[in-house]
Amino acid sequence: MQVTLDTRQTLTDPFLTVPPTPTMTMRGVCKGYGSGSSRIEVLTNINLNLRAGEFLTVVGFSGSGKTTFTKLLAGLEKPDAGTVLFEGQTVTGPGPERGLVFQNYSLLPWLTVRGNIALSVDRVFSNWTKGERRDHVERFIEMVGLKHAAHRRPHELSGGMRQRTSLARTLAMKPKVLLLDEPLSALDALTRSVMQDEILRIWEEEKQTCLMITNDVDEAIVVSDRIVALNPGPNASLGPMFTVDLKRPRDRTELNHDEFFKGLRNAVTNYLVAVRQKAREQVTSHAAAPRVQLPDLVPILSSRPSAMIYNRSAVHG
Numbered sequence: 001m002q003v004t005l006d007t008r009q010t011l012t013d014p015f016l017t018v019p020p021t022p023t024m025t026m027r028g029v030c031k032g033y034g035s036g037s038s039r040i041e042v043l044t045n046i047n048l049n050l051r052a053g054e055f056l057t058v059v060g061f062s063g064s065g066k067t068t069f070t071k072l073l074a075g076l077e078k079p080d081a082g083t084v085l086f087e088g089q090t091v092t093g094p095g096p097e098r099g100l101v102f103q104n105y106s107l108l109p110w111l112t113v114r115g116n117i118a119l120s121v122d123r124v125f126s127n128w129t130k131g132e133r134r135d136h137v138e139r140f141i142e143m144v145g146l147k148h149a150a151h152r153r154p155h156e157l158s159g160g161m162r163q164r165t166s167l168a169r170t171l172a173m174k175p176k177v178l179l180l181d182e183p184l185s186a187l188d189a190l191t192r193s194v195m196q197d198e199i200l201r202i203w204e205e206e207k208q209t210c211l212m213i214t215n216d217v218d219e220a221i222v223v224s225d226r227i228v229a230l231n232p233g234p235n236a237s238l239g240p241m242f243t244v245d246l247k248r249p250r251d252r253t254e255l256n257h258d259e260f261f262k263g264l265r266n267a268v269t270n271y272l273v274a275v276r277q278k279a280r281e282q283v284t285s286h287a288a289a290p291r292v293q294l295p296d297l298v299p300i301l302s303s304r305p306s307a308m309i310y311n312r313s314a315v316h317g
C-alpha cells in the first residue's frame with residue numbers, strides 16, 4: 001500500500017507545524033542589584049517569547065524594572081539567573097542587530113544632532129559610500145522633524161528634541177529588533193502621535209521586531225500586537241498578556257467609539273491598578289482597588305477605519 005503525504009494538512013496542522021524560533025527569548029530571568037543589606041531584587045522569573053515581526057509593548061509602573069528589562073534584552077546587563085536569547089543564541093553583550101533607544105537619550109554631548117546619527121550610521125553601514133550614508137542620515141533627521149536643528153548640540157535641544165535624535169539614531173541603524181525604552185515620554189501629544197505613526201511605518205517597512213516600554217495604555221493599544229504588564233517590584237514578574245487583534249492602520253477617532261477598545265483599555269488599566277493596590281496592601285491595610293474612569297483618546301492623525309477584538313492569556317509566547 002502506498003502512503004501519500006497530504007502536505008496541505010501537514011502544513012496547516014497545528015500539532016505538526018514547528019513554530020518559528022522567537023526572535024528573542026527570556027527564560028527564567030532574574031536580576032537584582034547590589035549586595036548584602038543593600039541588595040534589591042528587581043526582576044524575578046521573567047519568561048517571554050518576542051515573536052519575529054511583532055510589536056510588543058510592556059506596560060508598568062515607575063521603578064518596577066522596565067529599563068532593567070530592556071537592558072537585559074540589549075545585552076547591557078547580564079541576568080543573575082536564567083537566559084536571554086537572540087535567534088536561539090545566548091546574548092552576551094550588545095549587538096547592532098538589537099537597537100536600543102535609551103530613556104535618558106544618551107547622546108554624545110560634543111556632537112551635533114547630525115553628528116550623533118552619523119556616528120552610528122558610519123559604524124553600521126561602513127560598506128556604503130559616503131554619499132549613501134549622508135543621504136541616509138538626512139532622511140532620518142527629516143523624519144523626526146529636526147532639519148532646522150541638525151547643527152545643534154544636545155545641550156541646545158529640548159528634551160523632546162533629544163528624544164527624537166536618539167530615536168532617529170537607533171532607527172537609522174535598521175536593527176532587526178527595536179528596543180524602545182519609553183521613547184516618546186518627553187514629547188507633547190501632537191509630536192507623540194506623529195512619532196508613534198513614524199515608528200509603526202518604519203517597523204512595517206523594515207519588517208522589524210519591536211519591544212516598546214510605555215506607561216501609557218492608550219499608546220500601547222494603538223501601536224501593539226500584544227501588551228504585557230510588568231507587575232510592581234521588587235521581584236517584579238510579568239502579568240497577563242493582552243492580544244490587540246486590531247486591524248492596521250488604526251484610526252484613533254474610531255477607537256474612541258469602539259467597545260472592544262474601551263474594554264481592552266479598561267482591562268489593562270484595571271489590571272495595573274489592582275496589582276499595584278495588591279502590592280500596597282502587602283505593607284498597608286486592605287483597601288478595594290478603585291475602578292478608574294478614563295478620558296477619550298485625543299485624535300490627532302486620522303487613518304483608515306478599523307475593528308478590534310481582544311483577549312487575554314497567561315502565555316507569554
Ligand SMILES: Nc1ncnc2c1ncn2[C@@H]1O[C@H](COP(=O)(O)OP(=O)(O)OP(=O)(O)O)[C@@H](O)[C@H]1O
Binds near residue numbers: 034062063066
Ligand atoms: N545600576 C543600578 N544599580 C542599583 N540599582 C539599580 C540600578 N539600575 C536600576 N536600579 C534599581 O532597580 C529598580 C528598577 O529600576 P529601573 O530603572 O529598571 O525601573 P524603571 O521601571 O525603568 O523605572 P522608571 O519608570 O522610573 O524609568 C529601581 O529600584 C532602581 O533604583
Ligand SMILES: [Mg+2]
Binds near residue numbers: 066067181
Ligand atoms: Mg526606566
